[in-house]
Amino acid sequence: MSTELVLLAVLMGAATYPSRALPMLVPGIDRLPARARSYLELVGPAILATLAAASIVVVIDAERNPSFHVGIEWLAVAACVVLVAARRGLLVGTVVAALIAALARASGLA
Amino acid sequence: MRQDLPPLTNAGGAAATDQHEATPTEVNASRRRLVLDGLGIIATAGGFGLVYGLAARGAGFSPLETSAMSVIVFAGAAQFAAVGYVLGGFSWLGVVLLTAFLNARHVLYSAALAPYLADRPRPLRAVLAHLLTDEAFALSIAHFRRVGRADLWGYWWAAIVTTFIPWNLATLAGVLIGGQIPDPSRFGLDVIFPAAMAGLAVGLVTGRRELVAAISGAVIGVAVGLAWDPAAGIMAGGLLGPLLGLLVPAGRGAHRREASIDLAATLDAPSPEPDRS
Numbered sequence: 585m586s587t588e589l590v591l592l593a594v595l596m597g598a599a600t601y602p603s604r605a606l607p608m609l610v611p612g613i614d615r616l617p618a619r620a621r622s623y624l625e626l627v628g629p630a631i632l633a634t635l636a637a638a639s640i641v642v643v644i645d646a647e648r649n650p651s652f653h654v655g656i657e658w659l660a661v662a663a664c665v666v667l668v669a670a671r672r673g674l675l676v677g678t679v680v681a682a683l684i685a686a687l688a689r690a691s692g693l694a
Numbered sequence: 695m696r697q698d699l700p701p702l703t704n705a706g707g708a709a710a711t712d713q714h715e716a717t718p719t720e721v722n723a724s725r726r727r728l729v730l731d732g733l734g735i736i737a738t739a740g741g742f743g744l745v746y747g748l749a750a751r752g753a754g755f756s757p758l759e760t761s762a763m764s765v766i767v768f769a770g771a772a773q774f775a776a777v778g779y780v781l782g783g784f785s786w787l788g789v790v791l792l793t794a795f796l797n798a799r800h801v802l803y804s805a806a807l808a809p810y811l812a813d814r815p816r817p818l819r820a821v822l823a824h825l826l827t828d829e830a831f832a833l834s835i836a837h838f839r840r841v842g843r844a845d846l847w848g849y850w851w852a853a854i855v856t857t858f859i860p861w862n863l864a865t866l867a868g869v870l871i872g873g874q875i876p877d878p879s880r881f882g883l884d885v886i887f888p889a890a891m892a893g894l895a896v897g898l899v900t901g902r903r904e905l906v907a908a909i910s911g912a913v914i915g916v917a918v919g920l921a922w923d924p925a926a927g928i929m930a931g932g933l934l935g936p937l938l939g940l941l942v943p944a945g946r947g948a949h950r951r952e953a954s955i956d957l958a959a960t961l962d963a964p965s966p967e968p969d970r971s
Contacts, residue, residue, distance in 0.1 A: 596763070596767045596790055597767050598790075600767060604826045608822065614809055627806040629899055629907050629911075630932055631911065632908070633892065633908035634916075635888070636888040636912070638928055638931070639888035642916060650922070650924060656885075664893050665889075667893075677889060678886045678889045681882065682882030682883060684885075686882035
């Protein structure tokens with residue numbers, strides 16, 4: 585069994601780990617000024633919304649060229665957002681989103 | 695926007711956040727919420743783990759190499775990209791640099807979680823960091839904000855049970871079984887990730903600042919993603935959205951904790967002692 589790419593995995597892990605670990609391990613993160621703490625409090629909603637939007641609006645091809653995408657995913661994610669905002673729970677929201685996408689694709693609408 | 699809650703106090707401990715610290719009953723309720731919220735993530739990680747394993751097999755990766763990627767790198771986008779680039783004959787240096795670029799967004803996740811984890815032992819934080827993914831961050835930051843402090847049980851659940859285990863088991867199944875695996879998008883599994891991220895973002899919007907940060911981050915992220923690369927867009931949205939949010943007056947909502955948890959529906963029986971895990 586080939587093991588050559590295990591070394592590549594280690595190198596890729598080494599390239600990833602600092603971005604995961606440095607802020608957690610740097611001393612004094614708990615003594616940040618109030619303004620910086622307020623900034624960090626806003627990172628969660630900002631980056632989660634960014635992840636969601638980028639996932640359904642931006643698609644990339646094999647060469648990582650981005651392009652604008654409009655599809656059933658927009659409706660599915662919007663339905664999830666509405667259900668969560670209406671306090672139906674994230675699980676219900678994600679199941680409904682998946683059903684919308686699956687049914688639309690199965691019926692040839694998307 | 696969520697309902698007002700009483701002003702919050704920093705109840706000591708790790709979280710350098712101005713948030714209410716939940717009672718044991720509230721912690722239990724939030725954990726139950728976390729478990730339910732993670733079910734869709736498990737399905738997504740399993741579905742795309744299978745696809746990754748199959749793609750790696752097709753590119754000539756051995757089961758050991760494929761699993762090493764999922765255990766050591768543990769970052770789906772970078773792993774899928776690596777399969778394509780190895781197949782295309784790219785240099786390892788190029789693959790490693792691309793990996794660093796694609797995964798740079800984890801800096802923001804780590805920084806946002808760091809104040810909550812500051813009083814935990816450094817070796818423990820070093821382990822927690824390796825398990826940090828989009829999904830682990832999203833589920834655990836929502837949970838931490840609900841309970842007003844770090845809750846390691848919640849982090850382990852989000853990182854290991856909902857992501858690490860299904861991703862790695864599915865990877866192994868994909869590379870060993872191979873053959874025809876149905877496209878996960880046929881079942882709508884591809885929309886679960888963005889839907890979950892959007893839903894969790896909604897849960898974190900507890901005031902005008904959060905709302906502005908979320909919307910502006912999304913707009914910036916898409917714009918930069920279209921102009922350059924989605925990975926750069928995510929970094930730009932995550933960095934600049936909060937800055938724009940800070941420009942908005944805090945108002946009365948500044949110290950409201952995440953209130954999307956419906957305690958009336960999810961309260962457990964009261965526990966006699968606070969859970970400090």
